[in-house]
Amino acid sequence: MSTFTRTIALASLAATAAALLPAVASAAAASDLAAYASYDQGVRTPGSVISQTVGVANLGGTARRVRVTAALPAGVEYRRGTGGNAAYPFDCSASTRSTVDCSLTGDLPPVADSSKWPSLQLTLRVTKKAAAGRSAVSFVAHSATPDADHSNDAATVSVPIATTFGTITGRVWDDRNHNGIQDRGEHGLAGHNVVLWQVPWADPSTYTSLAVTDKNGRYTFGHVPAYTYLLNLNTEDLRLTPVGMGTDKTKDSDFDPNNAMENWAQSHEFTVAAKARVAVDAGLVAQQ
Numbered sequence: 376m377s378t379f380t381r382t383i384a385l386a387s388l389a390a391t392a393a394a395l396l397p398a399v400a401s402a403a404a405a406s407d408l409a410a411y412a413s414y415d416q417g418v419r420t421p422g423s424v425i426s427q428t429v430g431v432a433n434l435g436g437t438a439r440r441v442r443v444t445a446a447l448p449a450g451v452e453y454r455r456g457t458g459g460n461a462a463y464p465f466d467c468s469a470s471t472r473s474t475v476d477c478s479l480t481g482d483l484p485p486v487a488d489s490s491k492w493p494s495l496q497l498t499l500r501v502t503k504k505a506a507a508g509r510s511a512v513s514f515v516a517h518s519a520t521p522d523a524d525h526s527n528d529a530a531t532v533s534v535p536i537a538t539t540f541g542t543i544t545g546r547v548w549d550d551r552n553h554n555g556i557q558d559r560g561e562h563g564l565a566g567h568n569v570v571l572w573q574v575p576w577a578d579p580s581t582y583t584s585l586a587v588t589d590k591n592g593r594y595t596f597g598h599v600p601a602y603t604y605l606l607n608l609n610t611e612d613l614r615l616t617p618v619g620m621g622t623d624k625t626k627d628s629d630f631d632p633n634n635a636m637e638n639w640a641q642s643h644e645f646t647v648a649a650k651a652r653v654a655v656d657a658g659l660v661a662q663q
C-alpha cells in the first residue's frame with residue numbers, strides 16, 4: 376500500500392467513524408424491551424409438556440445483558456437444557472426446576488424486523504402436583520440498560536390444566552321417519568368420521584382426535600381431559616334431522632342443521648366434567 380493510498384484509506388475511515396457518531400449517540404438512548412410469549416395451545420394434563428415460545432423485542436436503543444426470567448407456578452417445571460435458539464443464543468443454565476433464567480449472548484440492538492427478534496424455545500412440564508384450572512406463567516424481560524417503558528416488560532401465558540377425565544360418546548342413526556328422535560327399529564350408520572376439537576380451537580394438527588362410527592353407528596372418545604369441546608361430523612351425502620326434538624335428551628339429535636356446511640355438521644360447544652359421560656348423537660336422513 377503506498378503512502379498516498381494509506382492516507383486516503385485513513386481519511387475514509389475517519390469519515391466513516393464520523394458518520395457512525397450519531398448512531399452511537401442514539402444507541403446510548405434507553406432501550407425498551409417488550410416480551411411476548413405463546414405456547415402450543417390446548418388443555419394440559421399432569422405429565423404432559425408445554426412447548427413455550429418467549430421472545431423479546433427491543434423498541435428503544437441497544438440493550439445490554441438481556442435476560443428473560445420467570446417464576447413458575449406450582450405444578451409447572453422447567454425442563455433443563457431447553458431454551459436454545461441458533462439465531463440468538465440464550466444461555467439458560469441459571470434456570471432451576473421452578474425458575475426460568477436465560478441470558479442473551481451479546482447486546483441486543485433495536486431490530487425492526489419482527490422475524491429477527493430473539494426468541495427462546497422452552498419446554499415446560501406439568502407435574503403430578505398440578506392443580507386443575509388455569510396456570511399463569513409470566514416471562515419478564517430485563518437488561519442492564521435503562522428501559523423506557525416497563526409496562527411491556529412481561530408477557531403471560533395462561534395454560535388450562537385438567538386433572539380429571541370423562542368420556543364423549545354418541546350414536547349416528549338413520550332417522551327414517553324424520554322426527555329427530557331415535558325410535559325403535561332405526562339403525563345406526565357406520566363409517567361416519569367424528570372429529571373432536573378443543574374450544575377455543577387449538578392447533579388442529581396436534582389437538583384433534585378422530586373417531587369413526589362402528590356398525591351400530593356408535594363412536595367413543597375415552598379418557599378426555601375435563602374441558603370444553605365441540606364435534607364435527609361428516610354427514611357424507613345425508614342431511615341432518617331436526618335438533619333437540621322431544622323431551623328425552625338421550626333420544627334426540629344434538630347437531631343443528633343450521634350449523635352445517637357442505638358435508639360437515641358441527642355440534643354446539645359442551646363441557647366434559649370429571650368422570651362424566653357426555654352423549655352427542657346425530658340423526659341423518661337422505662337428501663331430498
Ligand SMILES: [Ca+2]
Pocket residue numbers: 406407408409522523524525526527528
Ligand atoms: Ca419495556
Ligand SMILES: [Ca+2]
Pocket residue numbers: 550551552553554555556557558561
Ligand atoms: Ca325417528
Ligand SMILES: [Ca+2]
Pocket residue numbers: 624625626627628629654655656
Ligand atoms: Ca341427545
